[in-house]
Amino acid sequence: xxxxxxxxxxxxxxxxxxxxxxxxxxxxxxxxxxxxxxxxxxxxxxxxxxxxxxxxxxxxxxxxxxxxxxxxxxxxxxxxxxxxxxxxxxxxxxxxxxxxxxxxxxxxxxxxxxxxxxxxxxxxxxxxxxxxxxxxxxxxxxxxxxxxxxxxxxxxxxxxxxxxxxxxxxxxxxxxxxxxxxxxxxxxxxxx
Amino acid sequence: xxxxxxxxxxxxxxxxxxxxxxxxxxxxxxxxxxxxxxxxxxxxxxxxxxxxxxxxxxxxxxxxxxxxxxxxxxxxxxxxxxxxxxxxxxxxxxxxxxxxxxxxxxxxxxxxxxxxxxxxxxxxxxxxxxxxxxxxxxxxxxxxxxxxxxxxxxxxxxxxxxxxxxxxxxxxxxxxxxxxxxxxxxxxxxxxxxxxxxxxxxxxxxxxxxxxxxxxxxxxxxxxxxxxxxxxxxxxxxxxxxxxxxxxxxxxxxxxxxxxxxxxxxxxxxxxxxxxxxxxxxxxxxxxxxxxxxxxxxxxxxxxxxxxxxxxxxxxxxxxxxxxxxxxxxxxxxxxxxxxxxxxxxxxxxxxxxxxxxxxxxxxxxxxxxxxxxxxxxxxxxxxxxxxxxxxxxxxxxxxxxxxxxxxxxxxxxxxxxxxxxxxxxxxxxxxxxxxxxxxxxxxxxxxxxxxxxxxxxxxxxxxxxxxxxxxxxxxxxxxxxxxxxxxxxxxxxxxxxxxxxxxxxxxxxxxxxxxxxxxxxxxxxxxxxxxxxxxxxxxxxxxxxxxxxxxxxxxxxxxxxxxxxxxxxxxxxxxxxxxxxxxxxxxxxxxxxxxxxxxxxxxxxxxxxxxxxxxxxxxxxxxxxxxxxxxxxxxxxxxxxxxxxxxxxxxxxxxxxxxxxxxxxxxxxxxxxxxxxx
Numbered sequence: 001x002x003x004x005x006x007x008x009x010x011x012x013x014x015x016x017x018x019x020x021x022x023x024x025x026x027x028x029x030x031x032x033x034x035x036x037x038x039x040x041x042x043x044x045x046x047x048x049x050x051x052x053x054x055x056x057x058x059x060x061x062x063x064x065x066x067x068x069x070x071x072x073x074x075x076x077x078x079x080x081x082x083x084x085x086x087x088x089x090x091x092x093x094x095x096x097x098x099x100x101x102x103x104x105x106x107x108x109x110x111x112x113x114x115x116x117x118x119x120x121x122x123x124x125x126x127x128x129x130x131x132x133x134x135x136x137x138x139x140x141x142x143x144x145x146x147x148x149x150x151x152x153x154x155x156x157x158x159x160x161x162x163x164x165x166x167x168x169x170x171x172x173x174x175x176x177x178x179x180x181x182x183x184x185x186x187x188x189x190x191x192x
Numbered sequence: 193x194x195x196x197x198x199x200x201x202x203x204x205x206x207x208x209x210x211x212x213x214x215x216x217x218x219x220x221x222x223x224x225x226x227x228x229x230x231x232x233x234x235x236x237x238x239x240x241x242x243x244x245x246x247x248x249x250x251x252x253x254x255x256x257x258x259x260x261x262x263x264x265x266x267x268x269x270x271x272x273x274x275x276x277x278x279x280x281x282x283x284x285x286x287x288x289x290x291x292x293x294x295x296x297x298x299x300x301x302x303x304x305x306x307x308x309x310x311x312x313x314x315x316x317x318x319x320x321x322x323x324x325x326x327x328x329x330x331x332x333x334x335x336x337x338x339x340x341x342x343x344x345x346x347x348x349x350x351x352x353x354x355x356x357x358x359x360x361x362x363x364x365x366x367x368x369x370x371x372x373x374x375x376x377x378x379x380x381x382x383x384x385x386x387x388x389x390x391x392x393x394x395x396x397x398x399x400x401x402x403x404x405x406x407x408x409x410x411x412x413x414x415x416x417x418x419x420x421x422x423x424x425x426x427x428x429x430x431x432x433x434x435x436x437x438x439x440x441x442x443x444x445x446x447x448x449x450x451x452x453x454x455x456x457x458x459x460x461x462x463x464x465x466x467x468x469x470x471x472x473x474x475x476x477x478x479x480x481x482x483x484x485x486x487x488x489x490x491x492x493x494x495x496x497x498x499x500x501x502x503x504x505x506x507x508x509x510x511x512x513x514x515x516x517x518x519x520x521x522x523x524x525x526x527x528x529x530x531x532x533x534x535x536x537x538x539x540x541x542x543x544x545x546x547x548x549x550x551x552x553x554x555x556x557x558x559x560x561x562x563x564x565x566x567x568x569x570x571x572x573x574x575x576x577x578x579x580x581x582x583x584x585x586x587x588x589x590x591x592x593x594x595x596x597x598x599x600x601x602x603x604x605x606x607x608x609x610x611x612x613x614x615x616x617x618x619x620x621x622x623x624x625x626x627x628x629x630x631x632x633x634x635x636x637x638x639x640x641x642x643x644x645x646x647x648x649x650x651x652x653x654x655x656x657x658x659x660x661x662x663x664x665x666x667x668x669x670x671x672x673x674x675x676x677x678x679x680x681x682x683x684x685x686x687x688x689x690x691x692x693x694x695x696x697x698x699x700x701x702x703x704x705x706x707x708x709x710x711x712x713x714x715x716x717x718x719x720x721x722x723x724x725x726x727x728x729x730x731x732x733x734x735x736x737x738x739x740x741x742x743x744x745x746x747x748x749x750x751x752x753x754x755x756x757x758x759x760x761x762x763x764x765x766x767x768x769x770x771x772x773x774x775x776x777x778x779x780x781x782x783x784x785x786x787x788x789x790x791x792x793x794x795x796x797x798x799x800x801x802x803x804x805x806x807x808x809x810x811x812x813x814x815x816x817x818x819x820x821x822x823x824x825x826x827x828x829x830x831x832x833x834x835x836x837x838x839x840x841x842x843x844x845x846x847x848x849x850x851x852x853x854x855x856x857x858x859x860x861x862x863x864x865x866x867x868x869x870x871x
Contacts, residue, residue: 025659026847033693080848134855137848168849172691174725175759177789177823178816179847183625185814188591188780191717191748192619192653192687 015116017123021083027166030077034165039068042157050163055085058161060094067148067158070107071165078138079103081166082127082146086159088120093155095120096148101127103141110145120152138168200226217247224256229677231707237262244269248277249540254548258555261711261742263548270545543573550582557713557743559586577607585616591748591777596620597629611637611646615680618650622657630654645671645678652684661691679709686718690725698722713742717749720756729759747777751786758790766790781811788820797824815844819854831861 031051038047040063049057050069061067088095098117104110116127129139144165148158171179173189180186203223224239237260243253248269257263546569553562563586566579573579580603587596600617603610614637621630634654637647652667665688671681682705689698699722705715716739723732733756739749750773757766767790773783784807791800804821811817822837838858842851 024848028659078849134852134859137852168847170693171847171849174721175755176816178819178841178850178853180814180816181844181846182811182814184779184781184811185785185816186625187593187623188748188782190721191714191746192622192684 015118015125015127017086017118017121017125019123021085021124021164023081023083023166026169027080028169029164030073030079030167031071031163031165033073033077035072037070037072039063039066039070045159050160053162055087055161058091058159060159061148061157063157065149065156066100069146069160069163071144071146072106073142076140076142077167078140079129079144079165079167080138081129082144083164083166084125084127084146084160085123085162086118086125087122087161088152089122091159093151093153094157094159095152095155096150096158096160097152098149099127100147100149101129102145102147103129103139103143104145105142107143110143113139115149196226196230217243217250217253219243220246221250221253221256224253228256228260233260233262236260246277248273249544251544251548254544255551258548258552259709259711261555263552263555265549265552270541270548543569547579550579554582554586554589555711557589557745559589559745562586575602575606577603577610578612580606581610581613581617584620585613588616588620589743589746591746591780593620593623597624597626609640611641611644615646615649618646618653622653625657627654627657630657643674645675645681647671648674649681649684652688656688656691661688664688665692677708679705679712680714682708683712683714683718686715686722690718690722695722695726711742713739713746713749716742717752720752724752724756724759727759729756732756733760745776747773747780747783750776751780751783754783754790755786758786758793763790763794781807781814784810785817785820792820792824792827797828800824813844815841815846815850818844819846819850822854822857826857826861834861 036047036051038050038059038061040061041047042060042062045058045060047059047069050059059069082101084096084099086095096118098115100112100115102110102112113129114127116125118125130137146163148160151158173180180189200223203219203226220239220243224236224243227233227236227239237257240253240257240260243250244257254263254269546565550562550565550569553559553565563583566574566583566586569579580599584596584599584603587593587599590596597617597620600613600620603613604617614633618630618633621633630650631654634647634650637644637650641647648667648671652664652671655661655664655667665685668681668685668688671678672685675681682701686698686701686705689695689701699719702715702719702722705712716735720732720735720739723729723735733753736749736753736756740746740753743749750769754766754769754773757763757769767787770783770787770790773780774787784803788800788803788807791797791803801821801824804817804824807814807817808821818837818841822834822841825831825834825837835858838854838861841854846854
């Protein structure tokens, strides 16, 4: 289902989507520890609908573009993946078509790290935050901002049904340089 | 009901410290429990010892002593003097006995020992409403006593529990009830005329139990006897979940005639069963009829003299598992002569000695010794649920999860409805990552008893294995709700909070676990890990040391203590601790790895490499070993070797974070080469 064409290096990348949310086991959802806010919303369709695990409720913006979703953490966290659920069949002109992701310490120094274009998506859209360098597998940041720059059919406002943010699982054994992989090690590594 | 104050004053009127504690041994036992729950360790120990001195067959008291970590050699309690003591008691009570006091006692003991016993007592108390015995003067006081039923039976020898041994898998003593009923009829008058306060007390205590028993029947008879049988029966019944009474009947019949020593096996099983039963609310009354039927067949009046047998059986049962219901000895009907009493008593005591020692050693976490002792048990006793699960626990402490799992599964085959030890079994399966078996176990336990904390612990472990920590936490919280004195549930809650990185609540949970049982080394360990994560290394070291003191043979704890010491820069001590850990358990690779870590930080790379080579032999598929070796080679500028090892590490599929780290390290490796090329 993925249709990827990398015309420009950073811009114009069209990403695919999938019907079911499938995420690696060594990632965990980090959104619970963050403060979520949006640039504008219609009463009854606020930021809560983005986090309620209900694909029927959605956030509807109510202002000028770009529409922003701000995710602020209390400490720097490593993030690897952002997943959004959008549905063209239900939302049509409210479906985002161009999304960009910024990261930084706060509103004053956000820097764009990714931009994608979507084409009539219906399902979960995976946006990986890793760069090409192995050193850039994670984005280590205080704040993430997801900006909806434009919608399908030139719609003004946007509907997003769910957003999830993923980062790596911490080492279950603290103070270790590397995590254990083999069963012998893991069996002895903790007392329960 | 947690009315500990009232309970204490009832048992021990404030101004008469050495006044006769009602019901002697049982009273002391209850007092001991109260003291241990309110953190008065010394007085608790004193009371338990008293209880044992008065009644050497009160296994539950010995068990509590073990848990408190203050038990002496089992021979001290279960020696020859004890046998004489029993004999004396037996003679005293021979005339009055008639009914199954012993069974009562067992019942009460059982209930006391059960985790659920607290739950049970209130239920029992509620049930007493229907009881005839309400009228009895002492009842009210007893009612108020915490776990009144438990206290009741100091005068063990009095009751003959005709129950047959083999009551089913659980070995519950089914018939006692029936028998009691039978016996009660003729003996009622006797009993009632025996106005000793003890009997009344006993009856009261039994009364609550009665609920389990056919109430109608109880009403007919003075009823006290039934309570124990009832309890037992109920346990049995519960265990069976309404199993065939016929089966029981035959068992009972068969067993009824046999002598006490045979019960022991049964009681062991029954104890297990009892446990679950007591938690359940007297399931089917239908079995009662069954019991009665059987009772008729097998029972005859030898109650009176069966005290000895009863006695032996009961303690045995107790010994087995808290719940030993005291397989009522089938009333042999013969009047035991004094010598028979003595021999019977010594036999029982011999068994109790072995079990006691085994249990004591496993509480002291000297698991290998405990295992050796359990091996001395005769085959029949070894293969009962309680002993098998104790063996399983011992292997668990030795971190030999495979053996432990096999023993636990044997234990479950032996007594499938017993819940004791199944929480540890679920942890073993968690460690072995056997999610199928674990979820099967959890489902089985929940269907056996939804209200037992162990079932919810198993469920929680299942979810935790799937990394669904929130649901796991909910399950553990339910377990806590069901029995707030179940220390392990609190510890598991703590583990889940830490996994969810909620450190405050984690600390709270661990501390509640420790408040209940200060010797619960898992909580000390959990706190140590928590502080290690939070980088509060002094606290971490302190807690690991406490855990180490409680369980000095555990190599895992030793290796973590070493890690904490290393974090505090006490590298010498850390290395020493690691050596000890390595010696303690050859199969544990972790101390070796940690040792290598410490050596790297001390910059003795060669030694570190040696250790890691050794580790490589042991665990060839462990990526962190190669990663660390790569790191060492990089530090020593042996780039090709470093590359090789990093490559191997990557091949072994480490976690994403490690992949990133390793790849970064590889990139950095190239830089010096490039510079060389350009030159």
